[in-house]
Amino acid sequence: MDIDFSPEDRAFQQEVRAWFKAHTPAELKRKTVTGEMLQKDDIVQWQRRLDTQGWLVTGWPKEHGGPGWTPTQRYIFDLERAAASAPVGLSMGVIMLGPVLVAFGTPEQKAQYLPRIRRCEDWWCQGYSEPGAGSDLASLKTTAVADGDDYILNGSKIWTTYAHWATHMFCLVRTSSTGKKQEGISFLLIEMDRAGIEVKPIVSIDGEHHLNQVFLTDVRVPRKNLVGREGQGWDIAKYLLTHERTSIAGVADCKAHLANLYTAAGERRSGGRPLAEDGAMRLKLARAEIELMALEYTNFRVLADTATGKAPGPESSLLKTMGTAVQQTLSELDVEIAAEMAWPWHEGGELGHGRYAHAMPRYCFSRAATIYGGSDEVQKNVLAKMLLAGGAR
Known part of the structure; x- marks a missing residue:
């Protein structure tokens, strides 16, 4: 999808793209592409590198270390991070607790915890x-x-x-x-x-x-x-979950994942020709791309709201439901394209091969995506209440 960014945003996009190209370690790229679990040191070192650049807590206010970006710039940043196969890192402190402390914490709590979250000391x-x-x-x-x-x-x-x-x-x-x-x-x-x-x-x-x-x-x-x-606590928990559910949607990472699937389909062969030329596979990839496009447009609506200063609301439940469904679709295609190369646990515990090494483990764990952060059933209840309230008005 070609998005009509402003000239200033295009310049920002080029700056971010160049930085990720120059500063993302090759081993982190490999783990991100194959779906291998990051270890604690991987995450800590990467988040500290982002913090040194001033690009870790992108959604925080400037007075607490945020870069002061617009919602569009934060979206561009996430797109370029995912396209560069750079990891998200750990979200608990940065995406979940940080905004809660900014909104509800005492001055002492903010002073004690927010800098330590940024430096990955806690x-x-x-x-x-x-x-x-x-x-x-x-x-x-x-x-x-x-x-x-x-x-x-x-x-x-x-x-x-x-x-x-x-x-x-x-x-x-x-x-x-x-x-x-x-x-x-x-x-x-x-x-x-x-x-x-x-x-x-x-x-x-x-x-x-x-x-x-x-x-x-x-x-x-x-x-x-x-x-x-x-x-x-209940009100604070709901506030936190809107940030968690919005991030769980994972639009940028889904776009990068889909691009990797197209590459993999071009590499794998079926009946003597690239799998990307198989009609059934092309249809499945096209359907996944359409679902992802709908998810991205929904994300744009949330961005438009946050640009006015509004915190994510019930729309985050829609993003979470749609996003995790897309993630599961992509993980299914991962395994289908990899076929026997995705066989996860060989004799002695050896994993599969190359970019397909973690396709099956990633598929298996992604079954939980529609449960964690609040199950699909919970999200649909939230959306139903929102629609009923709108109808009552």
């Missing part, structure tokens, strides 16, 4: 999901009982990404069990080295360890670590 994980609660965050049972200047926490969190690497967790806890379930939830910041915290690994279907279950047993957390007011 590694954050997200304590939302719980065993048995599914996507219903209001059903959480982890309690935080006030005791002098502290809260005492008891409970468990699950599917906690990179908790085994994390120094901190932002966590939803129940501070009250009276009234509506949503009204008794609070948002706490927790240091992961506190007594009573135990992290147990969950190895997912792709064979990787990035998920965990976290157990909290009589964990003392200072009450100064409360973000916002006690009982305001």
Whole structure:
């Protein structure tokens, strides 16, 4: 799709493109193209390189280290990053917690945590999901009982990404069990080295360890670590999730993934000719491209709103639903094009070959894309409420 950017935005695009070409390490490119899981050092070094350039916290206000870009410039930046096969890195602190602290944090919390997020000195994980609660965050049972200047926490969190690497967790806890379930939830910041915290690994279907279950047993957390007011956690959680769901859509990375699929279809042969010449495959690629184009136009509408200063709203649920569906379509095509080259686990644990090495593990893990960040069913409920409210007006 040819987008009519302004001359200033075109110049910015060339600047960003040249920087990524000169500064993206070859090994990171390889891992991004093949879908290999990045290790902690990969992410830390890459994010510090971006921060040195002033390009890490692109959505933050200038007073907290953001570059002051327009929504269009942030979109261009993400397009060029993905086209250069540069990784996103870790989003927990930058995309999720940072905006929450800017909006709801005390001056002391902002001064303490925001610079450390930028420098990748603190590694954050997200304590939302719980065993048995599914996507219903209001059903959480982890309690935080006030005791002098502290809260005492008891409970468990699950599917906690990179908790085994994390120094901190932002966590939803129940501070009250009276009234509506949503009204008794609070948002706490927790240091992961506190007594009573135990992290147990969950190895997912792709064979990787990035998920965990976290157990909290009589964990003392200072009450100064409360973000916002006690009982305001539900509103803060919804605010955070609009940023998470918008980022999960992954338009730029889907565009790069589709470009790689076209390249792969040109390389692979079927019946003695390139797979890209097969009519059925061309139709599947064309349908994926049309779905991606619709997703991108939806993303433009959200960008237009944010350009006026409006935070992402229920539209983020639409982006998340559409985006994860496109991601699953692309991962299916990945495996179909790779065919036997995608066979993931050979004798001795050896993976497949070249650009196809992680096609099957990536496909398997992408089945969860329509669940994490709030399942499709939850997103459709959000959209239904928005439409009903609009109809009532």
